[in-house]
Amino acid sequence: MPLHPSPLRVLGHGARLGVKEAEAALVEHYPRLVRLAYLILPPALGRHRRVLTAHAVVQRALRTGARNTAKQGADAVPSQRSGGTTDGVPRTAAYTAVRLRVVRAALAHERRPRWWPGRLPAPAALRPSVPVVRGLRLFPRAGGMDELALDRALADAPATVRAALGARLLENLSTDSAAALLTEAGAGDSSAALRTAGRLAGEDHARVGRMLRSDEFDPCTVQTRPTDLLRRRNRVRAGAAALVLLAVTGALVLPAVTEAGDTRPAALPAPVAGGALDASALLRTSPEQWADTSRVDFSAWPARGGRSGDRALLERALSGWAAPPADAEITAAPGTSRVAPALPPRLLYAGDVADEAVVLFHDGGVRVVRYAEPSSGKGSPTFEFARVDDADVTTASALTVSRTRTSARYLLAPWIAGSATRDLLAPGTPARPLEVGTDGVTVPVPVPQDGGDCAAWPVLQLRSSERIVEKHAFLVTDLGELSPVHLTHTPAPGSGAPARQPREATGPEALSGWARTACSLRTLRHTGVRAVNNWQFARQPLPGGGSPADWMCTRADTWQGQGRVLVQFLPPAASPVARAQVVSERRNTALCSRFGQHLVAGAHWRAPDGSWYVLAAGSRAVERIEITGSVRGSAERPTLALRAPRGAQFRVGAELRGGGPVPAAG
Known part of the structure; x- marks a missing residue:
């Protein structure tokens, strides 16, 4: 299946950007454009043909129409507007022009004649041209129930509404920019389409945007199944007979044809931008x-x-x-x-x-x-x-310039006014100043080691210049990639801090939590992680009195958007760096993010007197908690402890204030 753009053609009279720039933009952002086309195309095509047509629409985005007027036509590349990206979306004029053509072509499929693609020729703008896949059926990977429900809702919506959703939630365009794109693409009443799209998305636009970026709507990551094997075998036999007949006919006709030379165009070299x-x-x-x-x-x-x-x-x-x-x-x-x-x-x-x-x-x-x-x-x-898309003052604070097995040198951002190193496994030890050269490159800094007993976890403690933000210090750590990972902390309920976004992990409470969970970061090396947050979602009194236990949800967010979660239980310990007990692990989940703010988990715990318990705890909005299985019990509060045999099998459930279940982390 050809996934590369077709040979270049002239964009049209009056184009102000070269075709090579436009083609390079298409190749660079090919998955984004194909996902947008797939969303807009009519679901009635079926998933197999919809996948192929989405690729065809994008691959044909550089071809010209039949007209070539003196004025710059609708198909011509517009003049330069801006560069770079905004909200992770490319804003170059070349990309904007290619995207317009993709949207226009995808919308055209909704207006195809009822007899298309039948025997009568369709208009040139609607004529299908898709990659050919023989013997296989292609379809995107299945998502969850929410993605399936959204796909069904989109199937009942007009193409202009699907295009409006794509412009707003996939391309992150403003309402005015989205309306302008739809109007240029021939969508008709763009304002009505945007209003309908807004009603379809509801109040949680971010959640719908995440679903549109899931595998359910990704025609570049597909699964395959065979076609009807018996029917295919019969067609092969019929085709072989037709080829024999064609060969006989050709043998009679070819002598009458004069040789006119080879007029096939030479293969074009791969374009460079x-x-x-x-x-x-x-x-x-x-x-x-x-x-x-x-x-x-x-x-x-x-x-x-x-x-x-x-x-x-x-x-x-x-x-x-x-x-x-x-x-x-x-x-x-x-x-x-x-x-x-x-x-x-x-x-x-x-x-x-x-x-x-x-x-x-x-x-x-x-x-x-x-x-x-x-x-x-x-x-x-x-x-x-x-x-590094959507990097900010913390995630764009440093880059790895050189690395050895035990150390690395970093190039610090120009806004870093102070730098130091510290060990997360020594929370009571002050940070040590870090020497930085005049070119912004640090001296060699120890990096966390892959093997061994995890005796230390070095991090950088950086401070932003007051010219951009006051009193802003933060931690980053090396996980083996170019960009160090930002470490944050969200304090426990009842600590006096309101529930809000994660904050910097430089305070005593944050450092104490990271001292017991830092070694779990080893499993995240070389996985494209952007930031890791320790959310102390519950603090639980334990049977027999004494110090309470903490429950921590350690969430790693990648640059791709997926999240990975470790739920960890931190009972009282003699050592401030005693490792937490990992209760469960979840991948590709919204748990412990701003889109998954409710959580409940359980663990076994042995009391100092030797007795075993099943413990369960929920986040701050949990009103009722229940344990079922070989041990049973419930409480009208966010924590519960039940005496139970060692290794007892159990399940944890919970309800929120005002009703509604809470997802259990394992």
Whole structure:
């Protein structure tokens, strides 16, 4: 099944951007565009044909229509509007033009004639052209009940409403921008479509947006099944007979045909995005822009390093990015594209670090790329790719410049006014100042080790400049990738802190919690994690008095959006770094996020006198809790302790204030 764009054609008279830039934007954001087309296409096509048609719509997005007028037509690429991304969505003129064509073509399928695709020819704009897949049926992976219900609701909605949902929730466009896109694409009454889409999404737009980004609506990640095997066998036999007849007919006709030469076009080379690989076209931010911008992320980083003017080094890095040498070592974080840049990337750093020449690029708000070559000139180059879309003042605070098995050097953001190191397994030990060079690169810093007994967990404690935020210190830790991971903490109910978003993990309570849970971060290495939050969702009095136990939900959010949860039980312990007991683990879940704020969990616990108990606890909105199984009991409060045999089988249930069940974490 061809998943690459068709050969380039002229975009139309009056186009102001080159076709190569538009094609590069299409290739770079191909999965996003195909998902949008799949959403808009009529579900009546069936999932197999809908998948193929979505790919075809995107692949044909660069082709021209029949008209070619003196004025810039609707199909021409518009003039440059803006660059980079906003809310993770590309805002280049090339991407905007390609997206418009995709939406227009997808909407056209809703207006096809009833007899299409029959024997009569359809209008050119509606003529189908899909990739051919023989012997297999393709369909996206199934989601949950919520995704299925949404898919059924969308099947009853007009294509313009589905397009409006895609514009608002997949593309994150404002109401005015979405209306303009729908109008340009020929959607008719765009305002009515947006109102209907708003009613369909209800009050929780974020939840519907997550469902639209799930596997249920992803035509790039598909499952396969065979077609009707008996019918296919009969068709093969009939086809073989037809081929024999055609061969006989051809043998009689070919002698009468004069040889006119081979008019087939030569194969086109793979396109490269114009000046994107030109070292002189690299974007460079002024040194003080970070202090005078509302977008504090990698786009505000200036170009630093002693070799930022070394054109030869930069050209080797760019050309190797587009066409890596055979011996190059390439690593990429999960969900990170390795294709060449669509537009000139931003230079963040170029310099000599340890025994390597290192170059760091920022590509359009989506990726950071590290290129390194041995300073001696002997050895293979390395490339490392990582996602950084929607990075902010904390997640764009540092990048790994070089790494060994035991240490790493970091390039700090220009807004970092103070830096130190500390050990999460020594919460009472003050942070130690970290030496940073004039180019923003730190001295070697110890990194957490994969093996061993987890005797230490080093982290960076950074402080933002007061020019952008006052008294803001935060922690980041190394999990083996380009971008360190932001660590946060949400305090327990009853601590006097209101329920709100996670806060920085620099206070005594946060450090105490991380001292007992830090070693669980080992399982997150090289998984594309953006941030990890420790939510102390309950504090439970224990039988026999004494100190209470804490319940912690450790949630890791990835740059791709998926979440991974560890629910951990922290009974009183003699050591402040005694490891928590992992109660359950969940992947690809909204639990313990702002979209999953209610939780209940249970665990076995042995009291100091040797007695065994089943404990259960819920988050702050839990009103009633119940334990069933080989031991039974309930309480009108968010915690419960029942004496039970060791290893007793049990289930935990709970209800919220005002009614409604609470999801159990295992």
